[in-house]
Amino acid sequence: MFGLEGKVIVVTGGNRGIGAAVVEVLEDLGAKVAYNYRSQPGEKGSLAHKCDVTSLEEMQAFAEKVEAELGPIYGIVANAGITADGLFPRLTPEKWHAVIDANLNGVYNTFNPIIPKMYERKEGAIVMISSIVGEHGNIGQANYATAKAALIGLGKTLGLEGARYNVRANVVAPGFTATDMLKGIPDKVVDKIKLTIPMRRFADAKEIAWATAFFLSPTLSSYTTGQVLAVDGGRHT
Ligand code: NDP
Numbered sequence: 001m002f003g004l005e006g007k008v009i010v011v012t013g014g015n016r017g018i019g020a021a022v023v024e025v026l027e028d029l030g031a032k033v034a035y036n037y038r039s040q041p042g043e044k045g046s047l048a049h050k051c052d053v054t055s056l057e058e059m060q061a062f063a064e065k066v067e068a069e070l071g072p073i074y075g076i077v078a079n080a081g082i083t084a085d086g087l088f089p090r091l092t093p094e095k096w097h098a099v100i101d102a103n104l105n106g107v108y109n110t111f112n113p114i115i116p117k118m119y120e121r122k123e124g125a126i127v128m129i130s131s132i133v134g135e136h137g138n139i140g141q142a143n144y145a146t147a148k149a150a151l152i153g154l155g156k157t158l159g160l161e162g163a164r165y166n167v168r169a170n171v172v173a174p175g176f177t178a179t180d181m182l183k184g185i186p187d188k189v190v191d192k193i194k195l196t197i198p199m200r201r202f203a204d205a206k207e208i209a210w211a212t213a214f215f216l217s218p219t220l221s222s223y224t225t226g227q228v229l230a231v232d233g234g235r236h237t
Contacts, residue, residue: 011079085141152228
């Protein structure tokens with residue numbers, strides 16, 4: 001039904017958290033999934049490669065390896081991301097650049113070696129993992145919100161540009177999702193945050209992965225491009 005059997009899909013940061021759930025769901029749907037990681041490899045997927053999204057050279061080498069070992073790349077999920085929070089007066093240049101580098105420049109580095117070939121082949125689907133913070137802002141996350149908002153502009157632009165090449169680009173904007181990224185939040189604060197979510201719980205990473213699989217599907221979302229889908233338990237703000 002999803003039409004992803006045998007399709008080669010690249011996921012950044014596929015070793016844990018949302019990325020690992022995306023790898024697992026896509027593999028269950030019959031795709032050949034390659035992912036990169038910085039620390040430790042995960043458990044699923046057809047190919048795992050250690051490289052950093054902040055390096056264009058490393059991402060070019062990764063794309064070449066995927067094509068050589070698995071075949072032409074049909075899909076990309078730009079998922080890798082970090083946070084380095086602080087109210088603006090305490091947002092050091094290091095924190096600013098680290099977050100923009102990983103969450104925004106890393107997406108450019110991922111797409112650079114792959115999208116031109118998709119346009120040549122006239123087939124492909126791209127998904128970026130943004131955040132509701134990119135749409136609404138968040139206190140203490142000026143760097144992160146800026147990068148995530150930029151992905152929405154990128155998704156809309158690639159939606160326009162890619163349409164004539166049969167390459168669709170869409171954005172998933174998760175709300176709070178139970179992964180390592182939220183681990184540092186004290187229990188009391190977690191309880192307060194949950195009260196702001198109409199569904200009164202965090203997302204499971206799989207729930208973000210299913211939305212991602214929908215956007216990758218050449219059957220289920222064949223006429224959908226340039227869209228942003230919030231998966232946020234009804235929070236919207
Ligand atoms: P995690 O912290 O659990 O995982 C982050 C992933 O990104 C890891 O796989 C990590 O690899 C990888 N990564 C980070 N920096 C790099 C890099 N420079 N090069 C390669 N890989 C890198 O986070 P989540 O799974 O929660 O987040 C995934 C995405 O979802 C992120 O873009 C995040 O901003 C977004 N998101 C998350 C939300 C949440 O509440 N959790 C809400 C909204 C959006 P490694 O393990 O090797 O470090």
